[in-house]
Amino acid sequence: MRQGWKIRVWAAMTLGACAVTAFLVYRAYRVPVAVEDAVSTPTLTESGTPRGNIPAIYEPSFVTVGTADQYLKDSGLGIDVEIAGERRFYPYQILVWHQVANDVLGETPIAVTFSPLTYTGIVFDRTVNGRELTFETAPYLWDNHLVMMDRETASLWVQMLGRAVEGELKDASVTVFPSRVVSWREWKAEYPRGRVLSLETGVERDYTLDPYTEYYDTQAIWFPLSHKDDRLPLKTPVYGVVRDGSVIAYPAELVDEGKVTIEEDTYPLLAYWFAWSSVHPDTELYLP
Secondary structure (H helix, E strand, O other): OEEEEOOOOOOOOOOOOOOOOOOOOEEEEEEOOOOOOOOOOOOEEEOOOOOOOOOOEOOOOEEEHHHHOOOOOOOOEEEEEEEOOEEEEEEHHHHOOOOEEEEEEOOEEEEEEEEOOOOEEEEEEOEEOOEEOOEEEEEEEEOOEEEEEEOOOOOEEEOOOOEEEEOOOOOOEOOEEOOEEEEHHHHHHHOOOOEEEOOOOOOOOOOOOOOOHHHHOOOOOOOOOOOOOOOOOOOOEEEEEEEOOEEEEEEHHHHHOOOOOOOHHHOOEEEEHHHHHHHOOOOEEEEO
């Protein structure tokens, strides 16, 4: 269905690319949903990684921009989050080894999470139903999505759903805080006095390496996938937006090229296409 869309465009960052902030009017196709005869229901599967092998961060420490600049790569991405006037940067270069960082920001308990398999970074409120929870990576996946476990009830939570799928707190939801994915180059220029997650994580890891580099460089999906949407290659990076009842994905390449951006206050989620479309099988796709 061909439609004219007037879209304000804001880009944070695409995988390994530079940020753009151009505004323009762009005519595009809105590609309708590809309906399958049947979509199987995702289930929990064992990740093959024993509990504790991907250790969460429980007592994070932070350093100045000058200190972090000695070890962070300019092109490297990370999560920028601000709560109650307090702002921090959580580099993927560190989070990739932990996937969950339990922190308190602006006097609010938060979990900063990164799923390498889906390339999604999401920040949650750790207080659920009036109870403060502590999260870690569970030895399970849900359709290749990061599954977290809270230490208080051992309930299992799917990162991209923001909901518990097993355990005492099944069907409970977490509150998601606005955040954005930006490059270290961009963030340090914007916030030269900001605070950055340090290498002092409580465990010993080689933070100059990324154990998922080979995964990023291919279209291979490591675990079974219940839903495949062939409108894009499975690991195409997209920005997903849910707003006013609409669910739309924008290919990150278009954003990177300055052809389209998304309004800043929508806080689009950067993810691989297979991950976004598996959680939102009814998503529309924006293409020129």
